[in-house]
Amino acid sequence: MILTTLQLEEFRSYRRLSVDLPAAGLRIFGQNAGGKTSLLEAVYLLATMRSPRASSERETIHWESGVELGLPPYARVAARIRHNRHETDVEVVLTVDEERGGALRKRVKLDGRPRRAIDAVGALKVVLFTPDDLNLILGSPSVRRRYLDITLSQIDSTYLQALGQYGRLLEQRNSLLKELGGRRPRDERAIEDQMAYWDAEIVTRGAYLLAQRLRYVHEVDRVAAEEFRALARTEDRLGLRYSTTVTLPDALRERVVESTLADAQAFVARALESDLHRLRPDELRRGVTLVGPHRDDLHFLLGGHELSAYGSRGQQRLAVVATKLAELRQVVASTGERPVLLLDDVLSELDPEHQERLLAVLGSAGCQILITATDRALLDQPALAALPLVEARNGTLVWVEGEEASQPSEHG
Incomplete structure (x- = not known):
């Protein structure tokens, strides 16, 4: 290109x-x-x-x-x-x-x-390298989510569509939670009936986003570790770990990254749906959706320790460069x-x-x-x-x- x-x-x-x-x-x-x-x-x-x-x-x-x-x-x-x-x-x-x-x-x-x-x-x-990329490590979770969203949107048009739909659905679902949570007395059956549609829509889009993020980070983690080792000349392994609010035990995460995308989405969808039902009382009380890709984070680890807290500024910069090099490789691998x-x-x-x-x-x-x-x-x-x-x-x-x-x- x-x-x-x-x-x-x-x-x-x-x-x-x-x-x-x-x-x-x-x-x-x-x-x-x-x-x-x-x-x-x-x-x-x-x-x-x-x-x-x-x-x-x-x-x-x-x-x-x-x-x-x-x-x-x-x-x-x-x-x-x-x-x-x-x-x-x-x-x-x-x-x-x-x-x-x-x-x-x-x-x-x-x-x-x-x-x-x-x-x-x-x-x-494009793949952009800038000094501000240090915010990937030192910034807020929203910075890292935005990075994943922009990167994946360039290589997967379905991801981009799901992302836009998820944002709109999330806003509408949160509005409904606030409305229903403020009603007295509460009719639990009526609440479930009204939430059913929005839960199903959020689960469908959210599961796709989360499955693709997990699969992308799995690939980038491996390549970034290689690039960091070559740049820094160290045996301390750079690791990228995706942290999600959805209940996904390690065994299930492995199935998500190793299965077909359709199966991975189904695994995540079941877990997300279960969590939404489990957290219903808390969501009604707070008026927000408490679980899903909009609340997740990406962690950078060096030798198993948080790079933001324990890494030097030089190590942090090299980690970002290594991650961007891994992004480059993934774009080529995914799109040709x-x-x-x-x-x-x-x-x-x-x-x-x-x-x-x-x-x-x-x-x-x-x-x-x-x-x-x-x-x-x-x-x-x-x-x-x-x-x-x-x-x-x-x-x-x-x-x-x-x-x-x-x-x-x-x-x-």
Whole structure:
């Protein structure tokens, strides 16, 4: 999978940019706020339909967008992707709807045709490395759940659909729990009758999400341990352990990861259904769904100990890198496609020895690489020599002198 062209309009500091990208990728350096991270953010947005760093996507729109022409503020990101000798065009337009109080509208197109955002996820597949990935270990459980959801959504469209449905069902089920829990006196039979539909729907979607998460983490755990051992040169094993609120003894978890997906979903569904019935009194009292993938977590262990509490900052960073390398392998194994690799100032967080090891692994992956650094010297490495060098400067890309032989075109 290769990103061949990238177009930005009114996105962050870029008023207008259109660039043809070489198959190997690009080295991008520049000062903070120069626009290098925004390029990777735009690519990630096209892949996942969400920004990796904006709390509100309104922030991605240039502050002067639409002013000159008297139009509502907007941003446009588009790209052409080549994979398996086929080409796909992806476009995302964000527009501020002033008639709806400044609400943000997102319009998505695939090959020029309007599509739902959910249908465009995975058309471009990426793996993003960033210093903020340390939050996978140090952040809240919601950060780790979001990571699993985004990763699995790129490789499994059914997962993405189930995730959206589960979120809506959860909100409706919680509203019903609050309503029923506040009634006096309680009619237990009537409560069970009203909850039956919502339980069944939650169980169906939740079981799929949980089964896929367990199976994914099982595979990534094995590969991440290998990558960490190679990076850190240690015998202490990195482990990833999925912690779920659903009652799944170890023997049942093994069946989930070893069986067919349909059987795995059935195993989880029975356990989740049983837990929902068991916790009914507590759920009615609290007005929330107490069990399911929305309350689960992912733990990182080193030598059997919690890495967040007992690992050094260096060990934590290498663990994150190893997990991302395992993610890369899993995307390839699941889809047969090599994702675009996005590395945002990651080398600055590693010492020279680990920089070299990481780049050696990435270089052998056969993927297109877009890599950024504030310090240009960090990009002057033999493993990156095939990538043209550009400077991101005030919303433009400046091709570095001496790179003409492999320089792609930039226009606009």
